Amino acid sequence: MPDRIVLEQFIALVESNKHDEAIERFYADEATMQENLLPLRRGKSALVERERAVMARLARMHSRCVRPVFVSDDRVVIRWIFEFVGKDGTSFYRDELAYQRWDGDKIVEERFYYDPGQAKPAGDEPLS
Known part of the structure:
Protein backbone atom coordinates (compact mmCIF):
# COMPACT_ATOMS: atom_id res chain seq x y z
CA MET A 1 0.00 0.00 0.00
CA PRO A 2 1.39 3.43 -0.86
CA ASP A 3 2.08 5.79 1.99
CA ARG A 4 -0.64 8.47 2.01
CA ILE A 5 1.97 11.24 1.85
CA VAL A 6 3.57 9.61 -1.20
CA LEU A 7 0.17 9.27 -2.89
CA GLU A 8 -0.56 12.97 -2.27
CA GLN A 9 2.86 13.90 -3.68
CA PHE A 10 2.07 11.88 -6.80
CA ILE A 11 -1.30 13.59 -7.22
CA ALA A 12 0.25 17.04 -6.70
CA LEU A 13 2.88 16.39 -9.37
CA VAL A 14 0.26 15.27 -11.90
CA GLU A 15 -1.92 18.28 -11.04
CA SER A 16 1.08 20.51 -11.73
CA ASN A 17 1.06 18.95 -15.24
CA LYS A 18 4.45 17.29 -14.78
CA HIS A 19 3.19 13.91 -15.96
CA ASP A 20 6.60 12.77 -17.20
CA GLU A 21 8.22 13.64 -13.86
CA ALA A 22 5.46 11.77 -12.03
CA ILE A 23 6.27 8.65 -14.04
CA GLU A 24 9.99 9.02 -13.40
CA ARG A 25 9.51 9.47 -9.67
CA PHE A 26 6.58 7.20 -8.78
CA TYR A 27 6.62 4.29 -11.26
CA ALA A 28 8.65 1.10 -10.90
CA ASP A 29 11.23 0.34 -13.60
CA GLU A 30 9.08 -2.54 -14.89
CA ALA A 31 5.76 -0.63 -14.66
CA THR A 32 3.00 -1.16 -17.21
CA MET A 33 0.25 1.16 -18.47
CA GLN A 34 -2.83 0.35 -20.48
CA GLU A 35 -5.43 2.60 -22.09
CA ASN A 36 -8.83 0.88 -21.94
CA LEU A 37 -8.31 -2.38 -23.88
CA LEU A 38 -5.31 -1.26 -25.94
CA PRO A 39 -2.03 -3.21 -25.70
CA LEU A 40 0.10 -2.77 -22.58
CA ARG A 41 3.02 -0.35 -22.62
CA ARG A 42 5.96 -1.68 -20.60
CA GLY A 43 8.91 -0.17 -18.78
CA LYS A 44 9.33 3.19 -17.11
CA SER A 45 11.65 4.60 -19.78
CA ALA A 46 9.12 3.79 -22.55
CA LEU A 47 6.29 5.28 -20.47
CA VAL A 48 8.25 8.50 -19.89
CA GLU A 49 9.19 8.73 -23.58
CA ARG A 50 5.58 8.34 -24.70
CA GLU A 51 4.33 10.88 -22.15
CA ARG A 52 6.89 13.43 -23.35
CA ALA A 53 5.81 12.85 -26.96
CA VAL A 54 2.18 13.49 -26.00
CA MET A 55 3.12 16.60 -24.02
CA ALA A 56 5.19 17.93 -26.96
CA ARG A 57 2.06 17.99 -29.12
CA LEU A 58 0.24 20.22 -26.64
CA ALA A 59 0.22 23.96 -26.12
CA ARG A 60 -1.02 23.35 -22.58
CA MET A 61 -2.93 20.99 -20.35
CA HIS A 62 -4.81 21.17 -17.09
CA SER A 63 -5.00 18.15 -14.79
CA ARG A 64 -7.30 17.80 -11.80
CA CYS A 65 -7.88 14.98 -9.33
CA VAL A 66 -11.53 14.55 -8.38
CA ARG A 67 -11.73 13.35 -4.80
CA TYR A 99 -6.78 1.93 -11.60
CA GLN A 100 -3.34 1.36 -10.10
CA ARG A 101 -1.47 -1.40 -8.31
CA TRP A 102 1.31 -0.15 -6.07
CA ASP A 103 4.27 -2.07 -4.67
CA GLY A 104 5.22 -0.02 -1.65
CA ASP A 105 5.62 3.53 -2.92
CA LYS A 106 5.88 2.70 -6.63
CA ILE A 107 3.18 2.11 -9.23
CA VAL A 108 3.71 -1.22 -10.98
CA GLU A 109 0.48 -1.43 -13.01
CA GLU A 110 -1.91 1.22 -14.22
CA ARG A 111 -4.96 0.99 -16.45
CA PHE A 112 -6.99 3.95 -17.61
CA TYR A 113 -10.74 3.73 -18.20
CA TYR A 114 -12.39 6.46 -20.25
CA ASP A 115 -14.78 6.99 -23.13
CA PRO A 116 -12.70 7.50 -26.30
CA GLY A 117 -15.59 9.59 -27.64
CA GLN A 118 -14.46 12.38 -25.34
CA ALA A 119 -11.63 13.15 -27.79
CA LYS A 120 -13.74 15.62 -29.71
CA PRO A 121 -13.39 19.41 -29.54
CA ALA A 122 -14.49 20.82 -26.21
CA GLY A 123 -17.14 23.46 -25.71
CA ASP A 124 -16.69 26.53 -23.59
CA GLU A 125 -17.43 24.80 -20.29
CA PRO A 126 -14.84 25.56 -17.59
CA LEU A 127 -12.71 22.76 -16.18
CA SER A 128 -13.00 23.74 -12.54
Whole structure:
Protein backbone atom coordinates (compact mmCIF):
# COMPACT_ATOMS: atom_id res chain seq x y z
CA MET A 1 0.00 0.00 0.00
CA PRO A 2 1.39 3.43 -0.86
CA ASP A 3 2.08 5.79 1.99
CA ARG A 4 -0.64 8.47 2.01
CA ILE A 5 1.97 11.24 1.85
CA VAL A 6 3.57 9.61 -1.20
CA LEU A 7 0.17 9.27 -2.89
CA GLU A 8 -0.56 12.97 -2.27
CA GLN A 9 2.86 13.90 -3.68
CA PHE A 10 2.07 11.88 -6.80
CA ILE A 11 -1.30 13.59 -7.22
CA ALA A 12 0.25 17.04 -6.70
CA LEU A 13 2.88 16.39 -9.37
CA VAL A 14 0.26 15.27 -11.90
CA GLU A 15 -1.92 18.28 -11.04
CA SER A 16 1.08 20.51 -11.73
CA ASN A 17 1.06 18.95 -15.24
CA LYS A 18 4.45 17.29 -14.78
CA HIS A 19 3.19 13.91 -15.96
CA ASP A 20 6.60 12.77 -17.20
CA GLU A 21 8.22 13.64 -13.86
CA ALA A 22 5.46 11.77 -12.03
CA ILE A 23 6.27 8.65 -14.04
CA GLU A 24 9.99 9.02 -13.40
CA ARG A 25 9.51 9.47 -9.67
CA PHE A 26 6.58 7.20 -8.78
CA TYR A 27 6.62 4.29 -11.26
CA ALA A 28 8.65 1.10 -10.90
CA ASP A 29 11.23 0.34 -13.60
CA GLU A 30 9.08 -2.54 -14.89
CA ALA A 31 5.76 -0.63 -14.66
CA THR A 32 3.00 -1.16 -17.21
CA MET A 33 0.25 1.16 -18.47
CA GLN A 34 -2.83 0.35 -20.48
CA GLU A 35 -5.43 2.60 -22.09
CA ASN A 36 -8.83 0.88 -21.94
CA LEU A 37 -8.31 -2.38 -23.88
CA LEU A 38 -5.31 -1.26 -25.94
CA PRO A 39 -2.03 -3.21 -25.70
CA LEU A 40 0.10 -2.77 -22.58
CA ARG A 41 3.02 -0.35 -22.62
CA ARG A 42 5.96 -1.68 -20.60
CA GLY A 43 8.91 -0.17 -18.78
CA LYS A 44 9.33 3.19 -17.11
CA SER A 45 11.65 4.60 -19.78
CA ALA A 46 9.12 3.79 -22.55
CA LEU A 47 6.29 5.28 -20.47
CA VAL A 48 8.25 8.50 -19.89
CA GLU A 49 9.19 8.73 -23.58
CA ARG A 50 5.58 8.34 -24.70
CA GLU A 51 4.33 10.88 -22.15
CA ARG A 52 6.89 13.43 -23.35
CA ALA A 53 5.81 12.85 -26.96
CA VAL A 54 2.18 13.49 -26.00
CA MET A 55 3.12 16.60 -24.02
CA ALA A 56 5.19 17.93 -26.96
CA ARG A 57 2.06 17.99 -29.12
CA LEU A 58 0.24 20.22 -26.64
CA ALA A 59 0.22 23.96 -26.12
CA ARG A 60 -1.02 23.35 -22.58
CA MET A 61 -2.93 20.99 -20.35
CA HIS A 62 -4.81 21.17 -17.09
CA SER A 63 -5.00 18.15 -14.79
CA ARG A 64 -7.30 17.80 -11.80
CA CYS A 65 -7.88 14.98 -9.33
CA VAL A 66 -11.53 14.55 -8.38
CA ARG A 67 -11.73 13.35 -4.80
CA PRO A 68 -12.14 11.06 -2.99
CA VAL A 69 -9.20 8.85 -3.96
CA PHE A 70 -9.93 5.21 -3.18
CA VAL A 71 -7.22 3.07 -1.56
CA SER A 72 -7.56 -0.60 -0.65
CA ASP A 73 -4.38 -2.49 0.20
CA ASP A 74 -2.12 -2.09 -2.86
CA ARG A 75 -4.92 -0.82 -5.17
CA VAL A 76 -5.68 2.84 -5.82
CA VAL A 77 -8.41 4.41 -7.96
CA ILE A 78 -8.11 8.07 -8.95
CA ARG A 79 -10.59 10.03 -11.01
CA TRP A 80 -8.88 12.57 -13.23
CA ILE A 81 -10.25 15.34 -15.41
CA PHE A 82 -7.86 16.62 -18.05
CA GLU A 83 -8.11 19.48 -20.50
CA PHE A 84 -5.75 19.14 -23.44
CA VAL A 85 -5.11 22.08 -25.78
CA GLY A 86 -3.22 21.27 -28.96
CA LYS A 87 -0.77 23.61 -30.63
CA ASP A 88 -3.46 24.25 -33.26
CA GLY A 89 -5.77 25.58 -30.52
CA THR A 90 -8.21 22.67 -30.51
CA SER A 91 -9.02 21.26 -27.11
CA PHE A 92 -10.78 18.34 -25.52
CA TYR A 93 -11.59 17.07 -22.06
CA ARG A 94 -11.03 13.61 -20.68
CA ASP A 95 -12.76 12.29 -17.58
CA GLU A 96 -11.04 9.05 -16.66
CA LEU A 97 -10.44 6.56 -13.90
CA ALA A 98 -6.91 5.35 -13.23
CA TYR A 99 -6.78 1.93 -11.60
CA GLN A 100 -3.34 1.36 -10.10
CA ARG A 101 -1.47 -1.40 -8.31
CA TRP A 102 1.31 -0.15 -6.07
CA ASP A 103 4.27 -2.07 -4.67
CA GLY A 104 5.22 -0.02 -1.65
CA ASP A 105 5.62 3.53 -2.92
CA LYS A 106 5.88 2.70 -6.63
CA ILE A 107 3.18 2.11 -9.23
CA VAL A 108 3.71 -1.22 -10.98
CA GLU A 109 0.48 -1.43 -13.01
CA GLU A 110 -1.91 1.22 -14.22
CA ARG A 111 -4.96 0.99 -16.45
CA PHE A 112 -6.99 3.95 -17.61
CA TYR A 113 -10.74 3.73 -18.20
CA TYR A 114 -12.39 6.46 -20.25
CA ASP A 115 -14.78 6.99 -23.13
CA PRO A 116 -12.70 7.50 -26.30
CA GLY A 117 -15.59 9.59 -27.64
CA GLN A 118 -14.46 12.38 -25.34
CA ALA A 119 -11.63 13.15 -27.79
CA LYS A 120 -13.74 15.62 -29.71
CA PRO A 121 -13.39 19.41 -29.54
CA ALA A 122 -14.49 20.82 -26.21
CA GLY A 123 -17.14 23.46 -25.71
CA ASP A 124 -16.69 26.53 -23.59
CA GLU A 125 -17.43 24.80 -20.29
CA PRO A 126 -14.84 25.56 -17.59
CA LEU A 127 -12.71 22.76 -16.18
CA SER A 128 -13.00 23.74 -12.54
